[in-house]
Amino acid sequence: MIDHLSAERLAAVAAGDASDTEQTHVTTCARCEEGVSAIRRATDDLRALALPISRAEDRAALRAALALERSDGVVTPIKPSRQPALRWLGAAASLVIVLAGVTAVLNDQRKDVRSPIASNMEARGLAPSGFTEESVRQMLLSFPAEDNMREADQQPAPHVTSNQAGASADAAAPRDCSAEIWKGRAVPPLAAFYEGTWESKPAQVFVYRIEGSSPHLEAWVVQPDDCTILHFASQRTR
């Protein structure tokens, strides 16, 4: 004859890991039998928990982080392969993450162009010195339509949008915002181009690679119909 089983041994019985003596005891002891049932119920509850599924923006952020790891801090859009749409989302996200990590440089030379952007950042609760984690997430969320994204090397030029499908299909013919952005100055090399939405409006993202003594990437988010600048950020590169 054994005393009542400890909770651990009750759990062992419930799991079928107990000795024959313990198993037999439970069949003759109402209190222990009830304890085994309680543990089985708790285990059933636990097992009924569905496995959580990561959010789309988390998956994009993961791929962005990996893109950064691959590129050692320099944006290198992941080339499309078996899952082009996913790759595009990752590429867009990588841009965002890179830009989010450092100071948003407001260049005095083009201050007239960027002033409204600073206001935009401020309105969104963003300091000009950088994005918050939440703002990065918001930007990721602003590009949910993977099919709407295009990479620069898939287009003759970023401003050639007549062949673009998706969000801009019903919009007015986009203008050459690249020229608008640079106000007649030499347009630097385009590193990436994305099309999607910004705050529910059709938007294009131009990412330029700026060379020189302070090489960096600049991202300009513009409205395609009138080239209004919606957002700006920059990221130093090596």
Added chain:
Amino acid sequence: MTDDVELVKRFVGGDQAAFDELVDRYEQTVYAIAYRMCGTPDDARDVSQEVFISAFRALKKYRHEAQLGTWFHRVAVNASLDRLRSRARRSESPLEAAGEPAAHTPGPEELGIAAERAVHVHRALAQLSDEYRAVLVLHDLHDLDYAAVAASLDIPLGTVKSRIHRARAEMASLLGYLKAGEPEPSPDPLRDR
């Protein structure tokens, strides 16, 4: 489906797409482990990134001594534990951090049991010690057998069994199924160390 070993070999050989495939294959598992270990989607996201960045760096030296799935389980649990320790240093309790799980992931849990019950269970899980939570997450939520849990956590098989038994008993107590007067969960000597 290409097996893990082949994918790792291709990745080591420079095939980046092979690593992408491994990410696709293990992403949800790692996320789910991290979520249940840490209690919040934000922690799960950060841990997932740490795990796969670690994988990106480490797989080039991977010797295939353990199954890749086991390896990912282990790294996911360890990264989660690191995050929990970091949180503890900031005096933030896991329970507080896991305060509103249903608000973040209402869909999947509602499919399993009533959302309110799921929140209760989730919170009870968060109140367990890290060691107990780890074995339950792997065994009861991810269906790893004792040996796989032992391999994933690098602990003896007997320790896995006893931790699972104690953890389940404590869960029953936290959920109110083991009432006062019934046997209390046995003390875990590991927790006093």
